[in-house]
Amino acid sequence: MGTEQHIGGDLRVGPELYVGSDMEKTVVSPYPIKCRSGRARRTRVGSLVESVPCAPSGRTLERRVVVTARVAVPLLFVSAVLSAFGFSWWLGAAASAAIVAGVWRRLARGAQPGAFAVPRDTASRVLWTAAERTAFDGALAASLRVRGTWPALAGMVDPVLADRSLTRALDELATVLTRRQELRRLRADLSGVRLADIPADSPARAAVAEQSERAEELWRETGAAADRIVRSIDTAALAGETFLRERQVAATARYAERTLARVTGAPAAESGPELADRTEAVIAAYRDLAPVT
Incomplete structure (x- = not known):
C-alpha cells in the first residue's frame, strides 16, 4: 500500500524499474514492489519508480x-x-x-514500520550487504541529479533515450552488485577454511586454492564493472550540472556586457563565452551511459 507521485512528466518508453529501500535491504525489480508491513510512498521519474517506507503513524x-x-x-x-x-x-x-x-x-x-516484501521472481534483485547498498544508493541519487538537468538541456539531450539508458544502467548495476555481494560471502567462506592440517599435496587444498583464485578474479571484474557504471552516471550528472552553471554565468556576463555598453554608450562587443566544448562533453557523458553488454 502507498501513494505515488509523478515528477518531471511521464516518460514511460521502456521497461520500468522499481526500487525500494528499507532499513534492512534494497529491492530492485522490473515489477511493482509490495510492502510486507507498513506503507510506502512512491515517486515516479520517467521509467524509474522509487519507493520509500512511510514513517509509522504513531496511532495506538x-x-x-x-x-x-x-x-x-x-x-x-x-x-x-x-x-x-x-x-x-x-x-x-x-x-x-x-x-x-x-x-x-x-x-x-x-501504524507499523514500513518494510518491503522480498520478491520471489528471479528477475528481481535484493541487496542486503551495506557496501553494495551504499554503492547503489549513491548511483540512484546521481541518477536523480541527471534527470533533474533534462528540462534545461532541451535540444541537447533526448529525454526519452536518456531515460532508457539511465534506467538500463541502474538495472545493470543492480545485477553486478548482486553478484558482488554473493562473491563477498563466498570469499569470506573460502578465507575461513582451515588448511593448516591439510597436506600440501591434497587435491582438496588445491581445489580451494583454485576456487579462491577464481573468486578473486570475479571480485575484481565485478568491482571494475560497478565502478564504470557508477562513474558514468556521476559523470553525466556533473557534466549536465556544470554546463547549466556555466550557461548561467555566461548569461550573466552577456547581461553585464550589454548593461555596461548602454551606460558607457559604446557598442556591445557580444563576446560572451562559447560553450561548444561543454556541449560535446555533455553529449559524450550521455553516450557513455549505455551499458556494456
Whole structure:
C-alpha cells in the first residue's frame, strides 16, 4: 500500500524499474514492489519508480479503535435507514462491514514500520550487504541529479533515450552488485577454511586454492564493472550540472556586457563565452551511459 507521485512528466518508453529501500535491504525489480508491513510512498521519474517506507503513524490500538468506531457508527445508521425504506438490510450491513474492515486494515498498516516484501521472481534483485547498498544508493541519487538537468538541456539531450539508458544502467548495476555481494560471502567462506592440517599435496587444498583464485578474479571484474557504471552516471550528472552553471554565468556576463555598453554608450562587443566544448562533453557523458553488454 502507498501513494505515488509523478515528477518531471511521464516518460514511460521502456521497461520500468522499481526500487525500494528499507532499513534492512534494497529491492530492485522490473515489477511493482509490495510492502510486507507498513506503507510506502512512491515517486515516479520517467521509467524509474522509487519507493520509500512511510514513517509509522504513531496511532495506538486504542486510538485506532476510536477512529474505526467513528466510521462504523454512521455506517450502521445509514444501513438502518436504508433498511427502513425497504432495502436489503444484510446488503447494507455487508457493505458497512467491508468499509470498516478496510479502514481498520489501513490504520493498522499505517501504524507499523514500513518494510518491503522480498520478491520471489528471479528477475528481481535484493541487496542486503551495506557496501553494495551504499554503492547503489549513491548511483540512484546521481541518477536523480541527471534527470533533474533534462528540462534545461532541451535540444541537447533526448529525454526519452536518456531515460532508457539511465534506467538500463541502474538495472545493470543492480545485477553486478548482486553478484558482488554473493562473491563477498563466498570469499569470506573460502578465507575461513582451515588448511593448516591439510597436506600440501591434497587435491582438496588445491581445489580451494583454485576456487579462491577464481573468486578473486570475479571480485575484481565485478568491482571494475560497478565502478564504470557508477562513474558514468556521476559523470553525466556533473557534466549536465556544470554546463547549466556555466550557461548561467555566461548569461550573466552577456547581461553585464550589454548593461555596461548602454551606460558607457559604446557598442556591445557580444563576446560572451562559447560553450561548444561543454556541449560535446555533455553529449559524450550521455553516450557513455549505455551499458556494456
